[in-house]
Amino acid sequence: MTGKATRALGICLAVGLAGALVPRLIGSPLLLTLLTQAVLNAILATGVGFLVRQNGLVSFGHAGFFGIGAYVVALSGKYQVMPIEASLLLGILGAAGLALLLGAAMLRLAGVAFSMLTLAVAQALYELVLRWRGLANGDDGIAVQLPRRIFGLDQSVFQQPASMFTICWIVLVLVLAGLALLIASHFGTLTMAIRENEERARFIGYRTLPPRAVVYAISAAIAALAGALFALYNGFVTPDVLYWSLSGEALVMAVIGGTRAVWGPALGALIFFLFKNAAGDLTEHWPAIIGGTLIVVTVLLPRGASGSVAMLMERVGMRAP
Amino acid sequence: MSEWALEGDGLTRRYGGFAALDDVAIALRPGEIRGLIGPNGAGKSTLMDLLSGRGAPLSGRVRLFGRDISAMPARQRRRAGLARSFQKTNIFPDLTVAKQIGLATSAAEIDNSVEVMDALGLTALRDRRAADISHGDQRRLDVALALVGRPRVLLLDEPAAGLTMAESLNLALLLRELAARWQVTVLIVEHDMEVIFSICSHLTVLQLGRILAEGTPEQVRSMPEVITAYLGSSVA
Numbered sequence: 001m002t003g004k005a006t007r008a009l010g011i012c013l014a015v016g017l018a019g020a021l022v023p024r025l026i027g028s029p030l031l032l033t034l035l036t037q038a039v040l041n042a043i044l045a046t047g048v049g050f051l052v053r054q055n056g057l058v059s060f061g062h063a064g065f066f067g068i069g070a071y072v073v074a075l076s077g078k079y080q081v082m083p084i085e086a087s088l089l090l091g092i093l094g095a096a097g098l099a100l101l102l103g104a105a106m107l108r109l110a111g112v113a114f115s116m117l118t119l120a121v122a123q124a125l126y127e128l129v130l131r132w133r134g135l136a137n138g139d140d141g142i143a144v145q146l147p148r149r150i151f152g153l154d155q156s157v158f159q160q161p162a163s164m165f166t167i168c169w170i171v172l173v174l175v176l177a178g179l180a181l182l183i184a185s186h187f188g189t190l191t192m193a194i195r196e197n198e199e200r201a202r203f204i205g206y207r208t209l210p211p212r213a214v215v216y217a218i219s220a221a222i223a224a225l226a227g228a229l230f231a232l233y234n235g236f237v238t239p240d241v242l243y244w245s246l247s248g249e250a251l252v253m254a255v256i257g258g259t260r261a262v263w264g265p266a267l268g269a270l271i272f273f274l275f276k277n278a279a280g281d282l283t284e285h286w287p288a289i290i291g292g293t294l295i296v297v298t299v300l301l302p303r304g305a306s307g308s309v310a311m312l313m314e315r316v317g318m319r320a321p
Numbered sequence: 322m323s324e325w326a327l328e329g330d331g332l333t334r335r336y337g338g339f340a341a342l343d344d345v346a347i348a349l350r351p352g353e354i355r356g357l358i359g360p361n362g363a364g365k366s367t368l369m370d371l372l373s374g375r376g377a378p379l380s381g382r383v384r385l386f387g388r389d390i391s392a393m394p395a396r397q398r399r400r401a402g403l404a405r406s407f408q409k410t411n412i413f414p415d416l417t418v419a420k421q422i423g424l425a426t427s428a429a430e431i432d433n434s435v436e437v438m439d440a441l442g443l444t445a446l447r448d449r450r451a452a453d454i455s456h457g458d459q460r461r462l463d464v465a466l467a468l469v470g471r472p473r474v475l476l477l478d479e480p481a482a483g484l485t486m487a488e489s490l491n492l493a494l495l496l497r498e499l500a501a502r503w504q505v506t507v508l509i510v511e512h513d514m515e516v517i518f519s520i521c522s523h524l525t526v527l528q529l530g531r532i533l534a535e536g537t538p539e540q541v542r543s544m545p546e547v548i549t550a551y552l553g554s555s556v557a
Binding site: 193 | 373394395396399400404405407411412413415416420421423425427428429467
């Protein structure tokens with residue numbers, strides 16, 4: 001067990017450092033901007049994928065939690081109610097708390113009904129922010145007022161692609177490491193068991209609703225974290241961050257990457273952004289290419305890109321992380 | 322302490338106008354292995370469900386060693402010492418054998434997981450996914466999930482479903498031995514009469530949602546109404 005833990009820690013450090021070096025290796029500011037966006041979205045997709053992995057549930061509404069993270073940061077700047085660091089935390093906890101409440105009610109429903117309700121809740125938030133102009137200027141959006149220093153770092157650190165890439169990359173690696181630990185724990189086994197067979201889980205003596213709600217809350221908190229980082233980086237937040245198309249994109253990333261491995265959705269996000277960029281250069285009808293690719297991936301690689309990587313590694317005699 | 326390990330009174334469940342179970346009473350003595358038999362549709366599984374807390378009874382009470390557990394959900398009944406296995410294999414396909422046994426153990430106060438896995442021949446399969454092991458092994462895993470933590474009362478709903486005759490007899494004899502070793506009271510539904518007669522001290526016969534007969538295997542075997550209703554000429 002300690003050998004395994006040491007190995008996992010080693011992988012985290014190696015991947016973390018490798019990522020930190022990326023901005024030095026990449027000369028093109030355009031590519032770096034793209035990669036920073038990709039990593040931000042990778043955090044969001046990780047949240048969406050974790051829900052699929054541990055609860056077997058598909059969310060069409062994670063933009064709602066992403067948007068909560070972003071808007072809480074933006075609004076606390078506007079109304080000057082608290083330090084920006086506190087607003088970051090508040091957005092994440094708020095999203096988690098909302099997910100716990102929603103989960104207690106919605107998780108009683110079977111798969112598709114749950115997915116539809118997640119969509120409905122997120123769209124309700126979108127409409128609220130869009131129409132209540134007094135709150136956040138509606139579709140004009142709201143500029144995020146950043147203090148000079150955030151977490152002791154100069155505000156520009158969060159707005160330059162090179163440094164923000166490193167920050168987001170480290171956050172992503174930490175989130176993945178945390179989730180990997182959680183999955184290996186008793187809670188991880190219990191939630192997988194509930195996903196597999198909720199009735200039998202009750203018959204071996206477990207409550208099944210609270211653990212599922214906690215998974216939903218963790219997944220929401222990760223989405224909100226991504227949203228808060230987005231607000232710092234972008235410096236401007238519009239209702240688009242709550243729109244269903246973002247939820248859909250995050251889900252597409254998770255599907256492309258595969259959700260069996262905890263790092264699958266993050267890999268999917270990188271592939272999605274690079275692919276979207278390449279397809280966008282080719283034609284303005286890039287969503288059609290993405291859609292077509294998604295169909296091919298789903299049919300040919302049901303376990304996603306991460307599943308294929310794991311299979312290749314097994315074939316050359318390595319154990320997948 | 323009650324003289325009964327498990328008691329059910331006035332157990333009734335209706336589906337529409339049809340009474341799957343109609344005012345049934347059953348009581349098991351501590352340590353006994355009771356066979357529950359009857360033709361298809363007699364209400365055997367419904368009775369198991371009501372006793373174990375799968376769905377709420379329309380009426381009736383269930384007591385475990387004198388304690389009223391009627392209002393408890395399945396999870397609490399299990400923690401109070403009433404475990405069950407299922408007729409249709411009910412395991413965690415994507416988890417390894419060891420992981421799911423470990424999970425069931427950590428909900429219990431007693432850790433007998435090593436003994437249970439050994440006795441049921443699951444030790445060699447511990448790191449295999451449950452979906453990848455044979456049907457017979459899955460059936461034993463289903464029983465093992467109910468046996469860990471040494472429940473005081475164990476409800477077995479056709480534990481040998483889908484096994485060969487030799488396999489089911491072996492499993493039955495093994496269950497009898499484990500029940501004696503851990504002083505578990507057992508209620509078992511089984512179609513195989515050879516199995517029933519070789520391990521049960523008492524039988525309850527259900528027919529059309531009511532109790533038709535009760536007694537030792539020898540008594541039940543010779544009751545004319547049982548012979549005509551269920552056993553037919555093959556056992557006469």
